[in-house]
Amino acid sequence: MKILFAEDDKALASYVRAGLEEEGHVVDHFADGRDALSFCLYNPCDLAILDRMMPGMDGIALVRALRGAGSEIPVLFLTGLADVDDRVEGLQAGADDYLTKPFHFVELSARVAALTRRRTSHAEATTLSVHDLELDLLGRTARRQGQPIPLQNKEFMLLEVLMRNAGRVLTRTMLLDRVWNYSFEPNTTVLETHMSRLRAKIDKPFDRPLIHTVRNSGYSMHAPR
Amino acid sequence: MLRAEILSGAPFRAVIRSAAVFVVILAVMSALAVRLIDRSMTEEIRQSVAEMEATLVDVDRSEGPAELRNQVDALSRSALGATFVHAVYDRAGRHVAGNVELRPEPGVWQRRELLPWRRPGAVPETYLLHAVETGEGLIVTGRSLGIVRAAERSALWGLILTGVVVVCAMLLFGYLMSRDSQVKLERIEATLDLVAQGKAGARIGAGEGSGQIDRISRRIDARLDALEALMAATRRTAASVAHDLRRPLARVRLSLERAQDGGAAGQAALEAAIADLDSLTAVIGTILRIARIEAGEAGDMAQQVDLAALLAELAETYAPVAEDAGQSLSVATAKGTLHGDRGMIAQMLVNLIQNAISHAGPGAAITLSAAPAPEGGVALEVTDTGRGIAPGQMGEVLEPFFRADAARSGEGSGLGLPLVKAIAARHGATLELADNGPGLRVRVTFPG
Structure with a gap:
């Protein structure tokens, strides 16, 4: 993947850049917002990771300029502005995801993977399936091995996010963001409670589990390997 | 307290302004009063001269010129001779009786400066004169206007005295009022200085008065109460923030020390340190969020x-x-x-x-x-x-x-x-x- 990375903190930039390159991405780094914009307008990239406060041009203005120029490049904000209002503002400006500093690298890596995959994902699909589990998005029903599984609303939403990102790691905060949106901060026991109930329905009665805990990162759904 | 500050105070300046207005009004009223006195008293004197003249004409007509001369001489010699002047002239124009010698034009009222006859050492006074022609000759009658001048003078003095007393009283009253508010304002100033120096407990302590300054003082005191409570709360919060952040920081330090040993235990210690730092970040985030909300900066309230x-x-x-x-x-x-x-x-x-x-x-x-x-x-x-x-x-x-x-x-x-x-x-x-x-x-x- 070709990633545009705009960040004026040198130490953080080299750390993130090294991490992304280790994962096989090509990273173009800029410390100035205007340089990042002009590069992005003439060089196609797969993803933009932007700081919000930069010399030259702030991240919000950069995203607006990109969207104004018709660019649909996925944008991830990586910023110290952590308030709920800042997040809402960032997403309204046209960003696709928002990660606040300080952060775990696995969190960034998981979000990069989710964002770069999103355009090829089955956005229009009405059913999702992983191994022997099927989810009907219109009828809002789940079946495993043909057996219907009654799900609560939040459990259904959680399962949908997991299945749409099958094979990828989803961190706890990503799941909280996707299912409970950005407007308030529930604590992590909320996610753990709903996840354990979902697993009790989806995995427990069957021989092979589909939802896997990824140590220190989050959860992942994939077919048995 | 400086006298200059009292004299430049708002109440004193207000009094000075009203005193000036009062003096102007008093002057105008005095001029009016003098004119009124002059007009009404002169009219009265004119009537008394006319009456006297009518009496003399009557004597002349009914009892003859000789009797008239007698009467006029008697009048001139009497006490009335000081205020009234008389003259009688015969047909030939000779002065035959009276205490004055002059022949004004008959039928016209006029004023003359005269030294009263037979009164040595007297100052000249203004007289109102009238003359009338009879068959025998000319009768002149006149009366002094001195009484009018005296009445005007005493009225004027009364008004000036009133003015002086009132203006003095006003200035004194203004001075006292100005001093009173100066004392209160200085107390406010001193209190605010104390608060600025960090003595949040200082208060003006105004009484129950309903004056503007008392009301403002009570408002300021109430605001200072709120401010003091706020400052105390802020201090407490800052202290507890510092205290509460120290414990996880100490834990992080301990974990990192343990991690230096390496191995599986070291790895677990590092993870614990990261978890502690995460919760610290969350706590600081919440503190900042509370601060932003309290400052009214956060949220779309509509x-x-x-x-x-x-x-x-x-x-x-x-x-x-x-x-x-x-x-x-x-x-x-x-x-x-x-x-x-x-x-x-x-x-x-x-x-x-x-x-x-x-x-x-x-x-x-x-x-x-x-x-x-x-x-x-x-x-x-x-x-x-x-x-x-x-x-x-x-x-x-x-x-x-x-x-x-x-x-x-x-x-x-x-x-x-x-x-x-x-x-x-x-x-x-x-x-x-x-x-x-x-x-x-x-x-x-x-x-x-």
């Missing part, structure tokens, strides 16, 4: 919040969490909408629910409700049937980092209820904690 939908969403999210803690969570009533920031109101309810789940204990029933308040507006309630809070601690739980149960201090950040308090205040809502008998009832009433 949103319509549908309470039925919000409560349903929260119950869906938290009922399983409550069940895992051996509790139940349900929505009693959910009606109405309110204006405010949806995210903030959701966060407020989330904090109250999480507070109930972690403190009410197993077996408690947690109830959410949103309903029109009897006093107007909308009331949101989160109640539980758990252990509740001791009445003495109802206020303390709203302070940052307060934990009802000191032994379980590891649980929660101690910032949940302070955030609720800040959000309620941002919305102009009142936050009440009450005993639910048993349990805790938290009620947030939003204005309509």
